[in-house]
Amino acid sequence: MKRVYVNEEWCLGCHLCEYNCAFAATGETDMAKALKGVTIHPKIQIEENNRISFAVSCRHCDDPICVKSCIAGAISKTDGVVHVDKSKCVGCYTCILVCPYGAVMPAPDGHAIQKCELCTDNACGEPACVKGCPNGAIVFEER
């Protein structure tokens, strides 16, 4: 199963992954039009301190604790991808509390959660963060 892996050694902390993620979610074709004046809510986020930086997104764990914790049965794992059904999500945020990676976050509307679904939930085809990373620090591969 191909997953998004992050190599801290090559992360520049440029935050382009966040913008590419947010752009992919809009479904627009022009990034300037899609993100101009907009506060972005990317599903991949850069953690940084001093000169260390790396991107964090859902690991699609083998035994995802978020799935177990979901009181509404909104999170499921199919074909290796941990998926959230926003129509079922009640916004209790239990998954956000239990995720050891901090990879689940509230969706911008505040009524549900959002997380990386490897761009299977948009028209991007392959993960936008990987495609846009200028230094090969985020890869999408089988390990």
Add this chain to the structure above:
Amino acid sequence: MAINYNIPEYDVLRDPQRCIACRVCERQCANEVHSFDPDSGTMKSDESKCVNCHRCVALCPTHALKIVKNPDTFRLNAYWGQNDISEIYRQAETGGMLLSSMGNPKPYPIYWDKILINASQVTNPSIDPLREPMETRTFLGKKPGAIERNPDGSIKTDSLPPQLKLEVPILFSAMSYGSISYNAHQSLARAAQELGTYYNTGEGGLHEDFYKYGPNTIVQVASGRFGVHHDYLEAGAAIEIKIGQGAKPGIGGHLTGAKITDAVSRTRMIPKGTDAISPAPHHDIYSIEDLRQLVYSLKEATEYKKPIIVKIAAVHNVAAIASGIARSGADIIAIDGFRGGTGAAPTRIRDNVGIPIELALAAVDERLRQEQIRSNVSLIVAGGIRNSADVVKAIALGADAVYIATPALIALGCHLCRTCQIGKCNWGIATQRPDLVKRLNPDIGYKRLMNLVSAWQHEIMEMMGGMGINSIEAMRGNRLMLRGVGLNEKELEILGIKHAGE
């Protein structure tokens, strides 16, 4: 505050319709040109700090940025150019020598562009490299003067002097660890290994991690002797004695203490933070006889198993100097033309000293042939090779192979902003700052270098095939394959080529 007499050289144009204030430009600019204004939520720029390296332009996700020549000018003057005036202001302010990097950018003649290559038509068939064998492999080193045979009549091969085997007649030229980054060196080393050619350590020693690339490494011994020890000499496939550099003939080098980090200090075998100063001359070489002593010392130290290269800058009497070197016992002569790059050189030296490599090469090859010592040495030319056509022309003028460095750095992302000397290379090449060095991922870098050289190899094969030539050996010194355009009699005479139409 004193008045700043100068004007910014470049202007940063930001399209407000496109800018989404993602701040990538701000995070990527080591010169701190870009900043974010939280009150207005917009980006600002201080163009006076911009060196036009294009890092921000390349990474801007919405293509909102353009760097243009600042249209602001001093009063136009056909004699006193903008640069002349600006440099005087800088020197009047600092009292210092002007420093520059990379090759001579001045509009001197480019002889490569006045030489045209031949092609076969009708009577002498051209060769299709996709269907017929085409050899780009070549060997560098002293060639025997005559065939010797064993008692049984077979040809003696065990007495052949040491040779470098190149799958393509292109090597990566000397760039020291210190002047360029660890990741740049690793990219070059890995690419050389994959391509079946060589990279050159430059004068900064060989990082312990790169000894494994030894069979594809040329180790350099320069006037500063940085990082030279027995294992280092043993590690390389060949040893290069650096006498001169095309970008700064006649002077030494100076790597500032700021670039002597822990790893650079260990590799160079000098204290951390001290300036690494290479003297202008080798203090033990004041004659060809002295050079011969060093050549043979190095041969002795490595049991005559490795070819010795002597690298000189192309200067006025280069042919006579090369003739001396060919008699010194050296196996290969490398000649570096005045367009060759550098990590730092005094501007006046870079822009005014040395001669074009095309003329130097033709003069040296001709002189060595006249003196019947051409096969004593192989010739590598360096300094300003820009593309595969330059390589073909160089070989047809008499070179055995070419060194490339500027094209290799450009392949790695260098945008020739020519400010290596300040050590803040935004592309992670000419810097030792860890946050900048990591911007060059060698996994990406070595593939780009491989792509470049493979592309050139294909083009060289196409051009050779067009001429009806199927090996580098058959093209070498084949000046009948070249014609000059717009050159005067003297230039044609030195280049040893006819004018187009002749």
